[in-house]
Amino acid sequence: MFPEERRQKLISALEEHYSMSVSGLAERLGVSEATIRRDLNELQKLGVIRRTHGGALLASPRKFEPTYTDKKDRFLVQKQKIGRVAAGLVEDGETVILDAGTTTLQMVRHLKEKKNITVITNALSIIEEMEANEELDLVVIGGRLRFSTRALVGPMAEENLRNFHADKVFIAANGCTIKEGLTTPNLTEAYTKRAMVKAGSKVIAVLDHSKFGEVSLTTIAPLTEIDVIVTDDGIDKKLQKEMEQMGIEVIIAE
Incomplete structure (x- = not known):
């Protein structure tokens, strides 16, 4: 799985659960916790998520994407x-x-x-x-x-x-x-x-x-x-x- 695809799945998981732990995200995506932490750091730089103690949540609600x-x-x-x-x-x-x-x-x-x-x-x-x-x-x-x-x-x-x-x-x-x-x-x-x-x-x-x-x-x-x-x-x-x-x-x- 390419990093962009994995990060999109990570965002989808946060949309579904609002807030998730690093371990929970790692288990859901089938990758290591170290990989999840790197992805969260990248997404935080982009302003997409906010880090919490041991996890993350979306920085703002995602808006519907029209087809x-x-x-x-x-x-x-x-x-x-x-x-x-x-x-x-x-x-x-x-x-x-x-x-x-x-x-x-x-x-x-x-x-x-x-x-x-x-x-x-x-x-x-x-x-x-x-x-x-x-x-x-x-x-x-x-x-x-x-x-x-x-x-x-x-x-x-x-x-x-x-x-x-x-x-x-x-x-x-x-x-x-x-x-x-x-x-x-x-x-x-x-x-x-x-x-x-x-x-x-x-x-x-x-x-x-x-x-x-x-x-x-x-x-x-x-x-x-x-x-x-x-x-x-x-x-x-x-x-x-x-x-x-x-x-x-x-x-x-x-």
Whole structure:
């Protein structure tokens, strides 16, 4: 079992029982107590859990993760606008990474109008949308398939991403706040998204207004690592100003 998978199972155990001892977690996961302690230390650094005497509990309740099907039609008009504007940031000849998400999917048909574009992605929906277009150079990140989000994730995906360098990375998230940055409910998916962020010269978050003010289980990246946010006009203007004061370019898709 890969460390990310084991840590996700550890989190699931804490969600079920709220608080568990190191020995109880070790028995449940079939690993040594030393391994559990290392995992807990890592998860505590990420802000996912809080250590207790002899055990741990979740730092905050985990929020429900909607499936791809649940999300694909939600705020569709706004996502279409965001996708068009985000695609407009891509120049001919560039290499871009497209994260799995219903908003990044909306970029694809506009990217088809570009010349000599290389698209690196872990999203089945984007692969399916692009597969018939011979004008675009498509690179698929391998990994374990998460059926709920239709994304290839995990250590294989992260290792592949370490071999790439992209001009721009377009990242999706379930939540965004000034304090917590970009967040997502699944730890394994968060690690893959972090590898994407590290692989790009410019990081662009594509988020409809419903994601702002929301916090999911674990942080993908702090806002200090985000260069541009493309969103819709439903964003809170005060929050927009705060992010702009941080040096983030906020683009409103209209």
